Amino acid sequence: xxxxxxxxxxxxxxxxxxxxxxxxAIAFGTISIIFxxxxxxxxxxxxxxxxxxxxxxxxxxxxxxxxxxxxxxxLDNGIIDGMKIANVPITLIAISKTLVNYFFILSIxxxxxxxxxxxxxxxxxxxxxxxxxxxxxxGFTSLLTCLAPLxxxxxxxxxxxxxxxxxxxxxxxxxxxxxxxxxxGTMEVENHWIFLGVLFSLWQTTxxxxxxQFIIEE
Amino acid sequence: xxxxxxxRHEHVINVxxxxxxxxxxxxxxxxxFHIQQQQxxxxxxxxxxxxxxxxxxxxxxxKPTEGSVFFNAIDMHNMNLRKPFFGISxxxxxxxxxxxxxxxLNLYCQLMNYPQYSIxxxxxxxxxxxxxxxxxxxxxxxxGIQQRISLIRALLNQTKQNLLILDEPSxxxxxxxxxxxxEKVLQNTDSTxxxxxxxxxxxxxxxxxxxxxxxxxxxxxxx
Numbered sequence: 001x002x003x004x005x006x007x008x009x010x011x012x013x014x015x016x017x018x019x020x021x022x023x024x025a026i027a028f029g030t031i032s033i034i035f036x037x038x039x040x041x042x043x044x045x046x047x048x049x050x051x052x053x054x055x056x057x058x059x060x061x062x063x064x065x066x067x068x069x070x071x072x073x074x075l076d077n078g079i080i081d082g083m084k085i086a087n088v089p090i091t092l093i094a095i096s097k098t099l100v101n102y103f104f105i106l107s108i109x110x111x112x113x114x115x116x117x118x119x120x121x122x123x124x125x126x127x128x129x130x131x132x133x134x135x136x137x138x139g140f141t142s143l144l145t146c147l148a149p150l151x152x153x154x155x156x157x158x159x160x161x162x163x164x165x166x167x168x169x170x171x172x173x174x175x176x177x178x179x180x181x182x183x184x185g186t187m188e189v190e191n192h193w194i195f196l197g198v199l200f201s202l203w204q205t206t207x208x209x210x211x212x213q214f215i216i217e218e
Numbered sequence: 219x220x221x222x223x224x225x226r227h228e229h230v231i232n233v234x235x236x237x238x239x240x241x242x243x244x245x246x247x248x249x250x251f252h253i254q255q256q257q258x259x260x261x262x263x264x265x266x267x268x269x270x271x272x273x274x275x276x277x278x279x280x281k282p283t284e285g286s287v288f289f290n291a292i293d294m295h296n297m298n299l300r301k302p303f304f305g306i307s308x309x310x311x312x313x314x315x316x317x318x319x320x321x322x323l324n325l326y327c328q329l330m331n332y333p334q335y336s337i338x339x340x341x342x343x344x345x346x347x348x349x350x351x352x353x354x355x356x357x358x359x360x361x362g363i364q365q366r367i368s369l370i371r372a373l374l375n376q377t378k379q380n381l382l383i384l385d386e387p388s389x390x391x392x393x394x395x396x397x398x399x400x401e402k403v404l405q406n407t408d409s410t411x412x413x414x415x416x417x418x419x420x421x422x423x424x425x426x427x428x429x430x431x432x433x434x435x436x437x438x439x440x441x
Contacts, residue, residue: 006328014316078310081279082371085312086329087300217281 003088007096014073015100021069022104025062029112032058037119047120052180055116056173060140062112063105064162067144068151070097075152080216094146094212098205102141106134125185132194133183136176139201143168146208149215172200230255230380230410231276236285238271245271246434249285253410260421260441261414263431269414270309272431273385276412277306289381303330304381305409307372311364315357319348319367322356323374332375342370345398365390373402384413400424 015022036054040047074080074093083093116122124130143165151161175197182189231253238245245268253259263269274280276287278294278301287294289302306312313322320339327335343349346366351359356367369387382403388396403411404424415421421428422441430437 002331003329006325010314010317010325014314017316073314073316076310077315078279078308078312079314081274081277081310082312082326083329084279085277085301085304085306086326087303088329 004092004096007088007092008099011096011100012103015104021066022108025065025104025108026111028065029058029062029108030115032061033112033115033119048122048181048184048186051116051120051122052177052184052186055112055180056177058112059105059109059137060166060169060173062108063101063140063144066104066108067101067141067148068161070101070145070148072152075149090213090216091209093216094142094209098138098142098145098209101145102138105141106137109137122184124183126183129179129183129189129194132179132197133176136172136179136197136201139172139204140169140176142205142208146212147215149212168204172197172204175200230257230290232288233276234286234288236272236275236287237283238268238275238280239283244434246431246436247284249436251429251436251438253412255410256408258411258424258426259413260425260428261412261431262416262418262421262428263414267431268434269431270385273306273308273383273412273414277304277308277383279308302380303375304383305372305374305379306383307365307368307387308383308385311356311368313356313364313367313371316355318353318355319343319359320352322367323371326371327374330375335374338374339370342373345402346370346395362390362392362395366395369399379409381410381412384411386414386416388415388417 032054036051040050040054071080080090080093084090117124147161147165150164175193178193179189179197181187233249233251236249237247249272261269261272271280275282276289276294278287278289281295289304292302294301314325317325323339324335327339332338340349343352346369348363348366348370351363356364359367365387369384372382372384384403387399391399400423403413413425425441428439428441430439
Protein backbone atom coordinates (compact mmCIF):
# COMPACT_ATOMS: atom_id res chain seq x y z
CA UNK A 1 0.00 0.00 0.00
CA UNK A 2 2.86 2.34 0.88
CA UNK A 3 4.53 1.66 -2.47
CA UNK A 4 1.24 2.28 -4.30
CA UNK A 5 0.88 5.69 -2.63
CA UNK A 6 4.48 6.58 -3.60
CA UNK A 7 3.80 5.55 -7.22
CA UNK A 8 0.49 7.41 -7.29
CA UNK A 9 2.15 10.63 -6.08
CA UNK A 10 4.83 10.29 -8.76
CA UNK A 11 2.37 9.49 -11.55
CA UNK A 12 0.03 12.36 -10.65
CA UNK A 13 2.97 14.77 -10.55
CA UNK A 14 4.23 13.59 -13.95
CA UNK A 15 0.78 13.55 -15.59
CA UNK A 16 0.22 17.11 -14.37
CA UNK A 17 3.64 18.23 -15.63
CA UNK A 18 3.09 16.58 -19.01
CA UNK A 19 0.19 18.81 -19.99
CA UNK A 20 0.22 17.87 -23.67
CA UNK A 21 -1.82 14.65 -23.24
CA UNK A 22 -4.78 16.00 -21.27
CA UNK A 23 -4.80 19.42 -22.96
CA UNK A 24 -4.95 17.81 -26.41
CA ALA A 25 -7.74 15.49 -25.19
CA ILE A 26 -9.80 18.46 -23.93
CA ALA A 27 -9.14 20.40 -27.14
CA PHE A 28 -10.11 17.42 -29.31
CA GLY A 29 -13.29 16.76 -27.29
CA THR A 30 -14.39 20.41 -27.28
CA ILE A 31 -13.79 20.84 -31.02
CA SER A 32 -15.71 17.63 -31.73
CA ILE A 33 -18.71 18.78 -29.69
CA ILE A 34 -18.70 22.21 -31.36
CA PHE A 35 -18.51 20.47 -34.71
CA UNK A 36 -21.45 18.19 -33.84
CA UNK A 37 -23.42 21.23 -32.72
CA UNK A 38 -22.73 23.20 -35.88
CA UNK A 39 -23.56 20.36 -38.26
CA UNK A 40 -25.90 17.74 -36.81
CA UNK A 41 -28.16 19.97 -34.74
CA UNK A 42 -29.27 21.83 -37.85
CA UNK A 43 -30.57 18.75 -39.62
CA UNK A 44 -31.63 16.33 -36.91
CA UNK A 45 -34.49 17.43 -34.72
CA UNK A 46 -34.10 14.78 -32.02
CA UNK A 47 -30.39 15.05 -31.37
CA UNK A 48 -30.80 13.09 -28.10
CA UNK A 49 -31.02 9.86 -30.12
CA UNK A 50 -27.55 10.11 -31.66
CA UNK A 51 -25.78 12.19 -29.03
CA UNK A 52 -24.82 9.39 -26.56
CA UNK A 53 -23.14 7.35 -29.32
CA UNK A 54 -21.22 10.35 -30.61
CA UNK A 55 -20.26 11.29 -27.09
CA UNK A 56 -18.78 7.86 -26.33
CA UNK A 57 -16.82 7.77 -29.58
CA UNK A 58 -15.40 11.17 -28.58
CA UNK A 59 -14.63 9.86 -25.08
CA UNK A 60 -12.86 6.86 -26.64
CA UNK A 61 -10.50 8.98 -28.73
CA UNK A 62 -9.89 11.41 -25.83
CA UNK A 63 -8.97 8.42 -23.66
CA UNK A 64 -6.64 7.07 -26.34
CA UNK A 65 -4.89 10.47 -26.43
CA UNK A 66 -4.37 10.35 -22.67
CA UNK A 67 -3.40 6.73 -22.23
CA UNK A 68 -1.44 5.86 -25.38
CA UNK A 69 1.86 7.32 -24.14
CA UNK A 70 1.44 6.20 -20.54
CA UNK A 71 4.60 4.10 -20.49
CA UNK A 72 6.76 5.70 -23.21
CA UNK A 73 9.13 7.45 -20.78
CA UNK A 74 9.21 4.47 -18.42
CA LEU A 75 10.17 2.07 -21.22
CA ASP A 76 12.62 4.47 -22.88
CA ASN A 77 14.73 4.92 -19.76
CA GLY A 78 14.38 1.47 -18.20
CA ILE A 79 12.39 2.91 -15.26
CA ILE A 80 10.19 -0.19 -15.05
CA ASP A 81 13.37 -2.33 -14.86
CA GLY A 82 14.59 -0.09 -12.03
CA MET A 83 11.29 -0.64 -10.22
CA LYS A 84 11.53 -4.39 -10.72
CA ILE A 85 14.97 -4.31 -9.12
CA ALA A 86 13.52 -2.31 -6.22
CA ASN A 87 11.01 -5.17 -5.82
CA VAL A 88 7.99 -3.10 -6.84
CA PRO A 89 5.28 -5.52 -8.05
CA ILE A 90 4.46 -4.93 -11.73
CA THR A 91 0.73 -4.94 -10.94
CA LEU A 92 1.25 -1.94 -8.64
CA ILE A 93 2.75 0.01 -11.56
CA ALA A 94 -0.33 -0.87 -13.65
CA ILE A 95 -2.78 0.02 -10.87
CA SER A 96 -1.11 3.37 -10.21
CA LYS A 97 -1.02 4.36 -13.89
CA THR A 98 -4.62 3.19 -14.43
CA LEU A 99 -5.88 5.19 -11.43
CA VAL A 100 -4.10 8.36 -12.54
CA ASN A 101 -5.37 8.00 -16.14
CA TYR A 102 -8.84 7.24 -14.74
CA PHE A 103 -8.78 10.48 -12.75
CA PHE A 104 -7.80 12.53 -15.83
CA ILE A 105 -10.21 10.74 -18.21
CA LEU A 106 -13.08 11.11 -15.74
CA SER A 107 -12.31 14.83 -15.32
CA ILE A 108 -12.26 15.31 -19.10
CA UNK A 109 -15.49 13.36 -19.53
CA UNK A 110 -17.17 15.54 -16.87
CA UNK A 111 -15.93 18.70 -18.61
CA UNK A 112 -17.16 17.49 -22.01
CA UNK A 113 -20.51 16.48 -20.55
CA UNK A 114 -20.92 20.03 -19.20
CA UNK A 115 -20.06 21.42 -22.65
CA UNK A 116 -22.63 19.09 -24.24
CA UNK A 117 -25.28 20.25 -21.76
CA UNK A 118 -24.49 23.86 -22.68
CA UNK A 119 -24.37 23.37 -26.45
CA UNK A 120 -27.30 20.97 -26.91
CA UNK A 121 -29.55 22.24 -24.15
CA UNK A 122 -30.10 18.79 -22.66
CA UNK A 123 -30.72 17.90 -19.04
CA UNK A 124 -29.39 15.22 -16.72
CA UNK A 125 -32.47 13.23 -15.74
CA UNK A 126 -30.82 10.55 -13.66
CA UNK A 127 -27.76 11.54 -11.65
CA UNK A 128 -27.27 8.15 -9.97
CA UNK A 129 -26.66 6.56 -13.38
CA UNK A 130 -23.57 8.75 -13.71
CA UNK A 131 -22.02 6.52 -11.03
CA UNK A 132 -22.48 3.49 -13.31
CA UNK A 133 -20.94 5.43 -16.20
CA UNK A 134 -17.97 6.36 -14.01
CA UNK A 135 -17.50 2.69 -13.15
CA UNK A 136 -17.68 1.70 -16.82
CA UNK A 137 -15.01 4.30 -17.55
CA UNK A 138 -12.69 2.40 -15.20
CA GLY A 139 -12.85 -0.73 -17.40
CA PHE A 140 -12.36 1.45 -20.43
CA THR A 141 -9.31 3.20 -18.92
CA SER A 142 -7.63 0.09 -17.54
CA LEU A 143 -7.72 -1.68 -20.91
CA LEU A 144 -6.34 1.35 -22.77
CA THR A 145 -3.64 1.93 -20.14
CA CYS A 146 -2.46 -1.63 -19.61
CA LEU A 147 -2.26 -2.43 -23.31
CA ALA A 148 -0.41 0.83 -24.10
CA PRO A 149 3.07 -0.82 -23.79
CA LEU A 150 2.17 -3.03 -26.78
CA UNK A 151 2.36 0.00 -29.04
CA UNK A 152 5.88 0.65 -27.78
CA UNK A 153 7.20 -2.87 -28.17
CA UNK A 154 6.00 -3.81 -31.63
CA UNK A 155 7.13 -2.13 -34.86
CA UNK A 156 3.60 -1.51 -36.03
CA UNK A 157 2.49 -1.47 -32.41
CA UNK A 158 0.21 1.58 -32.40
CA UNK A 159 -1.97 0.16 -35.17
CA UNK A 160 -1.87 -3.31 -33.62
CA UNK A 161 -2.91 -1.97 -30.22
CA UNK A 162 -6.00 -0.29 -31.59
CA UNK A 163 -6.91 -3.31 -33.69
CA UNK A 164 -6.86 -5.32 -30.44
CA UNK A 165 -8.20 -2.70 -28.03
CA UNK A 166 -11.10 -1.12 -29.91
CA UNK A 167 -12.98 -4.38 -30.58
CA UNK A 168 -12.49 -5.33 -26.92
CA UNK A 169 -14.05 -2.02 -25.92
CA UNK A 170 -17.14 -2.35 -28.13
CA UNK A 171 -19.32 -4.15 -25.51
CA UNK A 172 -18.42 -1.52 -22.92
CA UNK A 173 -19.09 1.38 -25.31
CA UNK A 174 -22.44 -0.13 -26.29
CA UNK A 175 -23.59 -0.55 -22.70
CA UNK A 176 -22.26 2.88 -21.72
CA UNK A 177 -24.15 4.43 -24.66
CA UNK A 178 -27.35 2.68 -23.53
CA UNK A 179 -26.92 3.92 -19.98
CA UNK A 180 -26.23 7.46 -21.29
CA UNK A 181 -29.68 7.37 -22.94
CA UNK A 182 -31.03 6.89 -19.45
CA UNK A 183 -28.89 9.68 -18.03
CA UNK A 184 -30.28 12.28 -20.46
CA GLY A 185 -33.78 10.79 -20.29
CA THR A 186 -34.10 9.77 -23.94
CA MET A 187 -35.34 6.32 -22.97
CA GLU A 188 -35.69 4.00 -20.02
CA VAL A 189 -32.66 1.80 -19.39
CA GLU A 190 -33.32 -1.82 -18.56
CA ASN A 191 -31.35 -3.15 -15.59
CA HIS A 192 -29.55 -5.76 -17.65
CA TRP A 193 -27.67 -3.03 -19.53
CA ILE A 194 -26.37 -1.63 -16.26
CA PHE A 195 -25.51 -5.11 -15.03
CA LEU A 196 -23.66 -5.93 -18.27
CA GLY A 197 -21.75 -2.63 -18.19
CA VAL A 198 -20.61 -3.13 -14.60
CA LEU A 199 -19.66 -6.75 -15.34
CA PHE A 200 -17.66 -5.83 -18.46
CA SER A 201 -15.90 -3.07 -16.57
CA LEU A 202 -14.97 -5.34 -13.68
CA TRP A 203 -13.80 -8.07 -16.06
CA GLN A 204 -11.71 -5.71 -18.19
CA THR A 205 -10.10 -3.99 -15.20
CA THR A 206 -9.07 -7.32 -13.67
CA UNK A 207 -7.86 -8.90 -16.92
CA UNK A 208 -5.95 -5.77 -18.02
CA UNK A 209 -4.04 -5.52 -14.75
CA UNK A 210 -3.18 -9.24 -14.82
CA UNK A 211 -2.16 -9.05 -18.49
CA UNK A 212 0.05 -6.01 -17.90
CA GLN A 213 2.84 -7.96 -16.21
CA PHE A 214 3.02 -10.43 -19.10
CA ILE A 215 3.11 -7.59 -21.66
CA ILE A 216 5.96 -5.96 -19.76
CA GLU A 217 7.84 -9.24 -19.27
CA GLU A 218 7.67 -9.99 -23.00
CA UNK B 219 20.04 -10.93 7.23
CA UNK B 220 20.16 -11.64 3.50
CA UNK B 221 23.89 -10.99 3.53
CA UNK B 222 24.43 -13.51 6.35
CA UNK B 223 22.44 -16.08 4.40
CA UNK B 224 24.55 -15.50 1.34
CA UNK B 225 27.82 -15.90 3.20
CA ARG B 226 26.71 -19.42 4.03
CA HIS B 227 26.46 -20.20 0.33
CA GLU B 228 29.64 -20.74 -1.58
CA HIS B 229 28.25 -19.57 -4.89
CA VAL B 230 26.31 -16.32 -4.99
CA ILE B 231 25.42 -16.57 -8.66
CA ASN B 232 24.88 -19.79 -10.53
CA VAL B 233 24.41 -19.62 -14.27
CA UNK B 234 23.20 -22.83 -15.89
CA UNK B 235 23.00 -23.52 -19.63
CA UNK B 236 22.27 -19.88 -20.34
CA UNK B 237 21.47 -18.81 -23.86
CA UNK B 238 19.98 -15.75 -25.48
CA UNK B 239 18.80 -15.13 -29.02
CA UNK B 240 17.18 -12.11 -30.61
CA UNK B 241 15.51 -11.81 -34.00
CA UNK B 242 18.92 -10.86 -35.35
CA UNK B 243 20.49 -14.12 -34.20
CA UNK B 244 22.08 -15.89 -31.25
CA UNK B 245 24.07 -13.78 -28.77
CA UNK B 246 25.38 -16.65 -26.63
CA UNK B 247 24.56 -20.27 -26.01
CA UNK B 248 24.97 -22.82 -23.22
CA UNK B 249 26.94 -20.61 -20.86
CA UNK B 250 27.74 -22.09 -17.45
CA PHE B 251 29.59 -20.37 -14.62
CA HIS B 252 29.30 -19.47 -10.97
CA ILE B 253 30.41 -16.42 -9.07
CA GLN B 254 31.39 -16.53 -5.42
CA GLN B 255 30.78 -13.95 -2.73
CA GLN B 256 33.17 -10.96 -2.85
CA GLN B 257 34.58 -11.87 -6.25
CA UNK B 258 35.31 -8.92 -8.52
CA UNK B 259 34.51 -9.80 -12.06
CA UNK B 260 35.62 -7.80 -15.07
CA UNK B 261 33.40 -8.70 -18.02
CA UNK B 262 35.14 -7.94 -21.26
CA UNK B 263 34.41 -8.53 -24.92
CA UNK B 264 34.09 -6.81 -28.23
CA UNK B 265 31.19 -4.52 -29.06
CA UNK B 266 28.10 -6.63 -29.66
CA UNK B 267 29.53 -9.67 -27.88
CA UNK B 268 26.56 -9.64 -25.45
CA UNK B 269 28.04 -8.08 -22.29
CA UNK B 270 25.06 -5.81 -21.62
CA UNK B 271 22.62 -8.60 -22.49
CA UNK B 272 24.38 -10.93 -20.05
CA UNK B 273 24.32 -8.30 -17.29
CA UNK B 274 20.61 -7.66 -17.88
CA UNK B 275 19.89 -11.38 -17.70
CA UNK B 276 21.93 -11.72 -14.48
CA UNK B 277 19.94 -8.83 -13.00
CA UNK B 278 16.63 -10.41 -14.00
CA UNK B 279 15.76 -7.53 -16.32
CA UNK B 280 15.46 -9.60 -19.48
CA LYS B 281 14.59 -13.26 -19.78
CA PRO B 282 17.05 -15.74 -21.25
CA THR B 283 15.97 -17.85 -24.22
CA GLU B 284 17.29 -20.92 -22.42
CA GLY B 285 18.83 -21.80 -19.07
CA SER B 286 18.55 -20.09 -15.72
CA VAL B 287 20.25 -17.71 -13.32
CA PHE B 288 20.15 -18.36 -9.59
CA PHE B 289 21.14 -15.66 -7.15
CA ASN B 290 21.68 -17.36 -3.80
CA ALA B 291 19.27 -20.13 -4.86
CA ILE B 292 16.63 -17.59 -5.95
CA ASP B 293 15.58 -17.89 -9.59
CA MET B 294 16.11 -14.37 -10.92
CA HIS B 295 13.44 -14.80 -13.59
CA ASN B 296 10.64 -16.07 -11.41
CA MET B 297 8.20 -13.15 -11.30
CA ASN B 298 6.64 -14.32 -8.04
CA LEU B 299 9.83 -14.33 -5.99
CA ARG B 300 11.20 -11.37 -4.12
CA LYS B 301 14.59 -10.57 -5.60
CA PRO B 302 17.66 -9.95 -3.43
CA PHE B 303 18.75 -6.36 -3.19
CA PHE B 304 21.53 -5.20 -5.50
CA GLY B 305 22.87 -2.05 -7.13
CA ILE B 306 22.93 -1.66 -10.87
CA SER B 307 23.97 0.92 -13.44
CA UNK B 308 23.49 -0.01 -17.10
CA UNK B 309 23.12 1.86 -20.39
CA UNK B 310 19.54 2.88 -19.53
CA UNK B 311 19.62 5.32 -16.64
CA UNK B 312 16.52 3.81 -14.91
CA UNK B 313 15.78 7.39 -13.89
CA UNK B 314 12.86 9.56 -14.99
CA UNK B 315 14.04 12.45 -17.16
CA UNK B 316 11.00 14.52 -16.21
CA UNK B 317 11.83 14.52 -12.49
CA UNK B 318 14.59 16.43 -10.72
CA UNK B 319 17.76 14.64 -9.62
CA UNK B 320 16.77 14.63 -5.95
CA UNK B 321 13.19 13.50 -6.68
CA UNK B 322 14.54 10.59 -8.71
CA LEU B 323 16.90 9.44 -5.96
CA ASN B 324 14.30 9.94 -3.21
CA LEU B 325 11.72 7.98 -5.19
CA TYR B 326 14.08 5.06 -5.66
CA CYS B 327 14.99 4.95 -1.97
CA GLN B 328 11.34 5.18 -0.89
CA LEU B 329 10.41 2.31 -3.18
CA MET B 330 13.26 0.24 -1.71
CA ASN B 331 12.10 1.00 1.85
CA TYR B 332 15.55 2.38 2.53
CA PRO B 333 15.53 4.19 5.87
CA GLN B 334 17.48 7.41 6.45
CA TYR B 335 18.36 7.70 2.81
CA SER B 336 18.77 11.49 2.78
CA ILE B 337 22.20 11.36 4.43
CA UNK B 338 23.44 8.69 2.04
CA UNK B 339 22.15 10.62 -0.98
CA UNK B 340 23.67 13.86 0.21
CA UNK B 341 27.08 12.21 0.88
CA UNK B 342 27.19 10.53 -2.51
CA UNK B 343 26.09 13.73 -4.25
CA UNK B 344 28.91 15.59 -2.56
CA UNK B 345 31.46 12.94 -3.48
CA UNK B 346 30.37 12.90 -7.12
CA UNK B 347 30.09 16.72 -7.08
CA UNK B 348 26.51 16.97 -8.27
CA UNK B 349 24.96 18.76 -5.28
CA UNK B 350 24.49 21.93 -7.34
CA UNK B 351 22.16 20.14 -9.81
CA UNK B 352 19.97 18.37 -7.27
CA UNK B 353 16.89 20.47 -8.05
CA UNK B 354 17.36 20.40 -11.80
CA UNK B 355 15.31 18.23 -14.12
CA UNK B 356 17.38 15.29 -15.32
CA UNK B 357 16.61 15.80 -19.04
CA UNK B 358 18.52 19.11 -19.19
CA UNK B 359 21.73 17.70 -17.67
CA UNK B 360 24.74 16.51 -19.66
CA UNK B 361 25.37 12.80 -20.32
CA GLY B 362 28.31 12.85 -17.90
CA ILE B 363 26.22 14.24 -15.02
CA GLN B 364 23.40 11.82 -15.82
CA GLN B 365 25.90 8.96 -15.64
CA ARG B 366 27.08 10.18 -12.24
CA ILE B 367 23.46 10.27 -10.98
CA SER B 368 22.91 6.76 -12.32
CA LEU B 369 26.01 5.59 -10.44
CA ILE B 370 24.81 7.30 -7.24
CA ARG B 371 21.53 5.38 -7.57
CA ALA B 372 23.47 2.13 -7.98
CA LEU B 373 25.71 2.83 -4.99
CA LEU B 374 22.92 3.82 -2.59
CA ASN B 375 22.44 1.63 0.45
CA GLN B 376 25.71 -0.22 -0.11
CA THR B 377 25.64 -1.85 3.31
CA LYS B 378 22.57 -3.83 2.23
CA GLN B 379 23.83 -4.71 -1.23
CA ASN B 380 24.90 -8.24 -2.08
CA LEU B 381 25.81 -7.50 -5.65
CA LEU B 382 26.85 -4.52 -7.69
CA ILE B 383 26.44 -4.65 -11.47
CA LEU B 384 27.99 -1.88 -13.56
CA ASP B 385 27.95 -1.61 -17.33
CA GLU B 386 30.80 0.54 -18.61
CA PRO B 387 30.59 2.77 -15.54
CA SER B 388 33.38 5.10 -16.64
CA UNK B 389 31.63 5.98 -19.91
CA UNK B 390 31.08 9.77 -20.14
CA UNK B 391 32.91 10.33 -16.82
CA UNK B 392 35.78 12.77 -16.31
CA UNK B 393 39.02 11.67 -14.65
CA UNK B 394 37.99 12.88 -11.18
CA UNK B 395 34.65 11.07 -11.28
CA UNK B 396 36.35 7.89 -12.48
CA UNK B 397 38.66 8.09 -9.47
CA UNK B 398 35.75 8.57 -7.05
CA UNK B 399 33.93 5.67 -8.63
CA UNK B 400 36.97 3.43 -8.25
CA GLU B 401 37.35 4.43 -4.57
CA LYS B 402 33.67 3.72 -3.86
CA VAL B 403 33.81 0.37 -5.60
CA LEU B 404 37.00 -0.71 -3.81
CA GLN B 405 35.64 0.45 -0.44
CA ASN B 406 32.78 -2.00 -0.68
CA THR B 407 34.61 -5.24 -0.10
CA ASP B 408 31.60 -7.30 0.99
CA SER B 409 29.62 -7.15 -2.22
CA THR B 410 30.18 -9.20 -5.31
CA UNK B 411 31.08 -6.96 -8.19
CA UNK B 412 30.48 -7.46 -11.91
CA UNK B 413 31.71 -4.72 -14.22
CA UNK B 414 31.46 -4.77 -18.01
CA UNK B 415 34.27 -2.66 -19.35
CA UNK B 416 36.50 -1.86 -22.31
CA UNK B 417 39.13 -0.31 -20.02
CA UNK B 418 41.32 -3.44 -20.10
CA UNK B 419 44.47 -1.65 -18.86
CA UNK B 420 42.97 -0.81 -15.47
CA UNK B 421 41.23 -4.13 -14.85
CA UNK B 422 44.27 -5.54 -13.04
CA UNK B 423 43.99 -2.83 -10.36
CA UNK B 424 40.69 -4.11 -9.03
CA UNK B 425 39.44 -7.34 -10.64
CA UNK B 426 39.88 -10.82 -9.17
CA UNK B 427 38.63 -12.62 -12.30
CA UNK B 428 38.22 -11.76 -15.96
CA UNK B 429 35.25 -13.16 -17.85
CA UNK B 430 35.64 -12.75 -21.57
CA UNK B 431 32.63 -13.09 -23.85
CA UNK B 432 33.83 -14.36 -27.21
CA UNK B 433 31.95 -16.14 -30.02
CA UNK B 434 28.97 -16.77 -27.76
CA UNK B 435 30.97 -18.38 -24.95
CA UNK B 436 32.49 -17.18 -21.65
CA UNK B 437 36.20 -17.69 -21.06
CA UNK B 438 37.21 -17.30 -17.42
CA UNK B 439 40.66 -16.52 -16.08
CA UNK B 440 42.00 -15.44 -12.71
CA UNK B 441 43.91 -12.21 -12.37
